[in-house]
Amino acid sequence: MEPEPLVDTVTLGRAASSTSVGFDEFYLSEMGRLVALARSLAGVAVAEDIAQEAMLVAYRRWREVGALQRPDLWVRRTCANMAVSQFRRRVAELRATTRLTRRRPDATPEPMSERAEEFWDAVRTLPHRQAQAAALRFVYDMPIAEIAETLGCSAGTVKQHLSRARQALSVALDLQDRSD
Structure with a gap:
């Protein structure tokens, strides 16, 4: 029996070049890999949201992105940046919450009559x-x-x-x- 790989990989077709595909085809060919990338950088809970957000940015700028030689590389970089930002934001929130809970006085009110x-x-x-x-x-x-x-x-x-x-x-x- 072969051991499970440590890294989730998704292979869905070839890399999309801007001259051969429209956004719909680009989305279908790239989305699975984007989710895997986001999952590896930010975790399962937010991976799909990050991948969708990266695709939304690509869609909004499709004239520019679609004209690139490798729009797949652009959207992957965007997704990676978003995933890292999400991870950093969660770490900062956790640190702030930890810091505030250490300072917080006992919030348990005295029982009322x-x-x-x-x-x-x-x-x-x-x-x-x-x-x-x-x-x-x-x-x-x-x-x-x-x-x-x-x-x-x-x-x-x-x-x-x-x-x-x-x-x-x-x-x-x-x-x-x-x-x-």
């Missing part, structure tokens, strides 16, 4: 803007002007949202109006 859970459940039932205004007010203890700036509305609008939120929460939580 049953009454606090009830309050925030009621806040989540409010209309969108009222809930946002209430959360900014109670979580960050923001003044009206900062809430208005954060939400991109006027201070009067924030006051109205907070007033309506307070009334709705009072009813939802069965509280008496304490503003008297």
Whole structure:
């Protein structure tokens, strides 16, 4: 029994020369090899996307690329460059994520009391803007002007949202109006 090769190879016909093929034939003859190239440089998960993207670039520039003596070499170089860029981007993202997770403080919040859970459940039932205004007010203890700036509305609008939120929460939580 013959051992499996370490490298996946794809052989699909001859190299395309620009004088003998249109884009459709070029695509069909080259796509399998491009996927294999991208797979070897960037991995299986993104190989087909990279190969398709390289072909898309070739299609958009087909007048120029198709006039080349060896358009297959051009699209292979493009695919290789895209695969390497994708690999580098993934490595950079992984490094950044690792760096940020080391710096991140413990994000596990302290458990809330049953009454606090009830309050925030009621806040989540409010209309969108009222809930946002209430959360900014109670979580960050923001003044009206900062809430208005954060939400991109006027201070009067924030006051109205907070007033309506307070009334709705009072009813939802069965509280008496304490503003008297």
